[in-house]
Amino acid sequence: MRYLPIVASLGLSLLWGSEWMLTAALPAQPRLRALAVQYAIGAAFLLPWAVHRRMVRRPLRSLVHMTVAGFGILCLPQVLIGLSVGKLSPAIPLAALATVPVLLAVGGRLTISTAVCGLAGVLFLVDDGLEISIHQSPWLLLLLAAACVLAWALAAAEKDLRAISHVEVLFTQCATSAVLLFILSQLIGREPLTWSALAGIGFAVNAGVMTVFGYLLFYWLLRRYGAGRVSILQWSQPLVATAEAAVLMHARPDWTALVGALLIAIAIMLAFSNRDEAGGVLFEITRR
16 A cells, blocks of 8 residues: 555645635635636746746747646636536536546546546535536536546646656646636636735735645656546545535535545545556456
């Protein structure tokens, strides 16, 4: 059993899963424009390290590939999820993104049994909010498209990180994502940002902690342990958020939440076990 990646993954899940508490304590902001500001501040934090590593000397092809993968990780899923806000229950995006490890398992990066166990755990965990009507189904397709893009981007970024430092990768992605999200926010919605001392502190904390520290740890895990294992963050984040909500709101979890938590815990342990991981569908077919 590999305990270091489990501890690091759970720490990152605790960080990102707790983001809802920080968001609730700050003034409400238009999501895309707020993310653009957050990524721009994150790029400013990373600029000295990127210059120190002489990133400008990297081949243009590598920088373009990093930018495309970053758009798939930092931008497009956020845009598609943002479009579904108010149209679907908040539990639906969590369930849709929980399919990312399943998609990677089909490509042989995770065992199918582990991926199905974790997905089932998330479905049990958010069971109360999974109702969807026929006229809402097109929004579900958007969320599944976001999951497909995220799965591809994780696999692509894993290859980039073998040759380029994660500081350079994150700086490039934050800088380009900030520009793209600002343009999209102008096209999709033009709600103004709420500026105040509290809002400024919120942007700085989100940029420095959630974006810079969080994604540097995320890319370290991605480079060291691969896209399959890192994708299980899509299961542990809702688990952390649900547990914190239950503690803070003194809510007693029902049996579905307990079963979901147990299944997610089992899936995480299986993903980081030392057993053979050659269990993806495509890998099994080629072996035969």
